[in-house]
Amino acid sequence: MNQITKEAIEAAADAYWGRDVLHGSTALDQMRIALEAALPFLPIAVEGKVKALEWVEGAPGTYTEIAESPFGHYSVWEINGTACWSPWKAGSGSIVDGGLAGAKAAAQSDYQTRILSALDAGGE
Known part of the structure; x- marks a missing residue:
């Protein structure tokens, strides 16, 4: 409390x-x-949730979808059944299970972790 x-x-x-x-x-x-x-x-009380990333089609001719964030953009893609995600300028992607939905979930988790790690609830 x-x-x-x-x-x-x-x-x-x-x-x-x-x-x-x-x-x-x-x-x-x-x-x-x-x-x-x-x-x-007063200490910060976190209520609610971090907004979901909003995904849009990437550049024409790519298999990529992109979501903008305050930290840059996230990319997800799937080629021959292998899904990956990558934060902005990470260089390479991380392979995940679950297709594009799994890649988007992994990107959302990374985004939430970045947002929540910047908050200070006044604890020690």
Whole structure:
């Protein structure tokens, strides 16, 4: 369970009791102001999921499909029943089972790992 930091509590209290809350504002306004002040000091809570890569046809005459990402593009292809995937500028592909669907799943897994490894949930 994530803990609320001392800095978050102090920021919320300062906003609530300080000049940020206007006289005559509603309780909801006061709560919103306090919570918004605390947000920069709260640990990241990851909810939802990483978006799926969106695949499009590669260059004409190739067996490739490509998906763009913030890290460059991913490629998947299948030739004579052998499916491969490769992150941008990896040089060579990795062979996987499951055809193009398996190659896309492997690329998605790599993409998710890269995204999630960049997050800090405030743990030690």
